[in-house]
Amino acid sequence: MLTVTGVRCEYMKNPIGIDVRRPRISWKLKSDQRAVLQSAYRIQVAEDGRFQTIVWDSGKVQSAQSVHVELDGLEVRSRRRYHYRVMVWNRDETNSGWSDPAFWETGLLNADEWKAQWIGTPLDVIAMDSGQSPMMRKAFTVEGTVKQATIYASALGLYELEINGRRVGDYYFTPGWTSYNYRLQIQAYEVTELLRQGDNAVGALLGKGWFSGRLAWEGRRNIYGDRSALLVQLHILFEDGKEMVVMSDGSWKTAGSPVLMSEIYDGETYDARLEQPGWSSPGFEDGQWKAVEIIPHSTEILIAQENEPVRKMEEIKPIALIKTPRGETVLDMGQNMVGWLRFSVTGEAGHEAVIHHAEVLDQEGNFYTDNLRSAKQEIRYIAKGGEKVTFEPHFTFHGFRYVRLTGFDEQVDLDDFTGIVLHSDMAPAGSFRCSDALVNQLQHNIEWGMKGNFLDVPTDCPQRDERLGWTGDAQMFIRTAAFLKNVAPFFTKWLRDLKTDQTGDGGVPHVIPHILNDKAHSSAAWGDASVICPWTLYLIYGDKRILEEQYDSMKAWVSYIRNQGDNEFLWNTGFHYGDWLGLDSKPDTYVGATDKDFIATAFYLYSVSLLRKTAAVLNKADDVRIYGELYRNIQAAFTEEFVTPSGRMSVPTQTAQVLALMFGLLDGKAKERAIGKLAELIEESSYHLTTGFVGTPYLNHVLSANGLHDVACKLLFREDYPSWLYQVKKGATTVWEHWDGIKEDGSFWSNRMNSFNHYAYGAIGDWLYRCIAGIDTDEEEAGYKRIIIRPQPPEGLTWAEGRLETMYGEIRCYWKKLQQGNMEMQAAVPPNTTAEIWLPGARPETATESGQSLEQSAGITKIESRETGIVLNAGSGEYRFLW
Structure with missing residues (x-):
């Protein structure tokens, strides 16, 4: 039985309002047979769900491609719903039949289709320096039977919409955070069910958000503008074919x-005494409301929603009520989370209930907020009197485990x-246990570190006065993130902002979107996100379009580096963060001991190597030659600068050895000496790491790839400081910014920069999935078209399992140590892929698959003995090996 499942358009299931003019379709295959490969496909697109009006038909295409199939020649129009279905054939010409139909719907594709105006609240209603959020409303009449209604909305700031007293959609923090001066997202919502015949009303509540609220530790405001504004266009299609448009214009009214x-x-201050029941419903008396003001602003910068919206993803109940030594009442949520607290409260009119949020308690067990710096993380609710009321805030979020209650x-x-957990609604991908x-x-x-920091942009931390899209953190974690969630749309949107915010000479700001000063750009390992992140997305999702989109940005970054200093093959100038928070740093500094020029040149070569690979994928032969030559020149210059004639590196730190080995900077004797030096340094530190943000993501990979897998595993299993499990033993439920954020005695590392939800060191997850669970992709056939399943079972574990949902389906690897040194391994390979499967320590004469010899096993096409075990080539299917 062969069927087509999981059809998607641009990674999404039935998206509406998209503005992709050349949409791509992907699908998965399901079969109970092994070694299934697609030989052909057919895609049909229709204007109706019954496919009676076909507007595009690929015909039978002889191709194995089932991911990112572009609908060449289809001319899409604005505000149209396109239905599609897929049929495939396997190598035996077995036909799958049509898939279940799916659809995508285009939004407003052209700027001149926006007839709505930006509207704001006059300053005599809400003063410029007021923090109050404005409400806006518009009454309108619907005459006729509504067939379909779609509302398109955006804001300068943040917005929430209501129609007839009901919330529109389940998105939060819309329109999201982009490079607002150049790119501003539109959300589209189908609202057919919210409308009714006769009188209707639409209402909006606006917030400052990232647009004009306080951002970063410098206390800056109004970075993008000082006036909140709304843009709305509601298109109503009637059964008789007539259309009606309700739009934001001067006829709307507004109030505080x-x-x-x-x-x-x-946080938020909410005075329930100011509520106006029914304000977004028809029949509301708005005679005291004022006319809105037209706000001049461009519609040329509008783009459709690009990544998954922020949604309410989970609910958490508190596990304990604590009375602290100071006598404060504190809730323990049991998990360091990001979002807000929904709470119920009673009180007389004017009574204030206040909650504060914190990540940890101090060593005495008291509520601790010093690490928040100037962020208040406070919710203040002023009661109107009467019965118990349940409340949630609107345009704020908090990073917290503990909640202090006052006035309850x-x-x-x-x-x-x-506790309401909020983050971007990325599809689940993988798991490890x-x-x-x-x-x-x-x-x-x-x-949970990823959940807390992937709220529309990849933030460094979710609690203090920062929460910015640091480029270094993002590139360090992106491969790990891709094992946990489908991050393709999330990072595609973020990389488009990176490209937009790139300086004229190719420099890359430290944070994206860029809101720091003009000099805050182009640190090695941070700016390299412009190259590393697109390449990683290609590796994981086989997405060539992201390489095409970002190629000029990638080239500009390499050109920027090349133009620095007086030697085009070394990077030895400019500001760099170095091995940030490395444990071998000097006292009173955040920067590790590894020479900054060394790190900068190493990442220079790494970016050039990835750019050369990208050029090859995109068939840019001249660039392959150019960057190949540049690579060799950098490698030679690095050797002359940092390696002695006897092969010893001049920078004797763990991070230096790691980067040189990871990025292929060394050959021959120099490589062997670096491997030995790294082992020596780790042994000298009693099998502890001293690496910071730059070295840590690669440390275990380098050890496992260079004959030191046992050392990598010793690092993983350490439970004392500094180690990953030290944090776990101290009760962490997310990854910390500092290895010793909480010291052995319960005191804190610092109050200046001590986040307890900071995902960078969580990059160890990449090694867990690829080396312990053994799931990887072949670069030559990226996107897991060609899978590598190569677990490396360590001492200290008796079994492990990894699962990963790819563009082709789920990959699984489970291994278990049996008695007398025997092993069991189960592997799942999705249809339309092949795999290279490694059986560590196995011998062909004793290994079996599902009770048969390997030679008799269906789906296995090649068996090769190695010193370390057996390597198999296998087609799709589920396998059970014993040896």
């Missing part, structure tokens, strides 16, 4: 709201409180 302040860092009933009912409970908790912490 109960939201007196709502800021990303500081003396007898606190835990049922009155629920093993026989060690502490390593499983580490995996949990890595995943």
Whole structure:
């Protein structure tokens, strides 16, 4: 049985409002047979769900491609729903039949289709320096039976929409954070079910958000503008074919709201006494409301929603009520989370209930907020009197595990409180589990670190006065992130902002979107995100379009480096973060001991190597030659500068050896000496790491790839400081910024920069999935078209399992150590892929698959003996090996 499943358009299931003019279709195959490969496909596109009006038909195409198939020649039009279905054939010419139909819907593809105007609240209603959020409304009449209604919306700031008293959609923090001066997202919502015949009303609540709220530690405001504004266009199609458009214009009215302040860092103040029931419903008396003001602003910068929106993803109930030594009442949510608290409260009119958020308690067990710096993380609710009310904030989010309550009933009912977890709604991808409970908790912490920091942009931390899209953190973690979630749309959007914010000479800002000063750009390992991230997306998803889109940006970054200093093959000038937070740093500094010029030149070569590979993928032969030559020149210059004639590197740190080995900077004797030096340095530190942000993501990979897998595993299983499991033993539920964020005695490393939800060191997850679980992709056939399953079982684990949902389907590898040194391994290879499967320590004469010899096993096409075991070539299917 062969069927087509999981059809998607641009990674998404039934998206609406997209502006992709050359949409791509992907699908997965399902079969109960082994070694299934697609030989041909057919795609049909229709304007109706019954496929009676076909507008595009590929015909039968002889091709194995099932990922990112571009619909060449289809001319899409604005505001049209296109239905599509897929049929495939395998090598035996077996036909799958048509897939279940799916659709995509285009939005407003041209700027001149926007007839709506930007509207804001006059300053005599809400003063410029006020934090109050404005409300806006418009009443309108619907005459006729509605067939379909879609509303398109954006804002300068953040917005929430309501129609007839009901919330529109389940997106939060819309329109998201982009490089607002050049790119501003539109959201599209189908609202057919919210409309009714006769009187209707649409309402909006606006917040400052990233647009005009306080951002970064310098206390800056109004970075993109000082006036919140709304843009709305509602298209209503009637059954009789007529259309009606309701849009933001001068006919709307506005007033102040109960939201007196709502800021990303500081929280929200809400005065329920100012509520106006029914304000977004028809029949509301708005005679006291004022006319809106038209705000001049471009519609040329508008783009459709590019990544998954932020949604409410989970709910968490508090696990304990604590009375601290200071006498404060504190909730323990049991998990360091990001989002907000939904709570119920009673009180007389004017009574204030206040909650504060914190990640940890101090060594005495008191509520601790010093590491938040100037971020208040405060919710202040002013009651209107009457019955118990349940409240959630609007335009703020917090990073927290603990919640301090003030102004609540003396007898606190835990049922009155629920933690709402918010993050970008990325599709789940992979999982890892093993026989060690502490390593499983580490995996949990890595995943929750990602949840907390992937809120529309990849932030460094979610709690203090920062929460910025640091480029270095993003490139260090992107491969790990791709094992946990489908991050393709998320990073595609972020990379488009990176390209937009890149300086004229190719420099890359430290944070994206760029909101720091003009000099805050182009540190090695941070700016290299412009090359590393697109290449990683290509490796994981086989997405050539992201390489095509970012290629000029990637080239510009390499050109920027080449133009620095007086030697085009070394990078020895400019500002660099170095091996940030390396443990071999000098006292009172954040920068590790590894020479910054060394790090900069190493990443220079790495980016050039990836750019050369990208040029090859895109068939740019001249660039392959140019960057190949540049690579060799950098390698030679590096050797002359940093390697002695006897092969010893002049920088004797763990990070230096790691980078040189990871990036292929050394050959022959120099490489062997670096491997030995790295082993020596780790042994000298009693099998602890001293690496910081730059060296840590690659450390275990380098050890495992160079005959020191046992050393890598010793690092993983260390439980004392500094180690990954030290944090776990100290009760961490996310990954920390510092190895000793909490010291052995319970005191803190620092209050200046001490996040307890900082995903960078979670990059160890990449090694867990690729080396311990053994799931990887072949660069020559990227996107897991050609899979490598090569687990390396360590001492200390009796079993491990990794799962990964790819563009082709799920890959699984489970291994278990049996008695007397025997092994069991189960592997799953999705249809339309092939795999190279390694059986460590196995011998052909004793290994079996599903009870048969390897030679008799269906799906296995090649068996090769190695010193380390057996290597098999296999087609799709599920396999069970014993040896």
